[in-house]
Amino acid sequence: MSTDEFDGGEFEESEFESEACAYTDYSSGEAHDEYPKTGEGATGTERKVWDALYEVEDPEMPVSIVDLGLIYGVEVVDDVARVEMTLTYTGCPARDMILNDVRCAALAAGVADAEVTLRYSPPWNVEMVTEDGKRDLREFGLSV
């Protein structure tokens, strides 16, 4: 498994305690001021990338990954899309699948290339799910 994503200070500064993912413990967290990021106000190609990401659903639940609050940022520079995102937990078995889906979605929005970077800071929690996401989760039979 590649550990490229774990390089850099952000990971060390995060509150995440272990880099191993043998066991992951879920605890509810607090809402963030800046999250979830939903692409509100995005224009041009960035808008198209956000729209494409809304079409990507979680492999387990019929909810957009944007509404789940997994996308932390979208930037398009020189026709290359850079997407920063997180996963609901570090040991997520669908990691590669989701990263590939996100990259393909960004490419389909019409950029020359797309880079997807994982971040675990701030750690995701259920408060990052948007109101639309909570509605979709309830329809799916999940109490949030």
Place this chain on the structure above:
Amino acid sequence: MRFDPSTRGDGPETGVECPYCESTNTVRDHPKGPGLCRSMHYCEECEQPFEQFG
């Protein structure tokens, strides 16, 4: 040998809101569902099983 701490089962055992009928007359069936952050519940009102997220 160490036990998987995720099976500890913290969280409410009753009173979780049913996603179908919004009743809180519910009981927890199991502390863990198909994902680490989900637990299994049952609604006494509409007699449906459901999961809680978070």
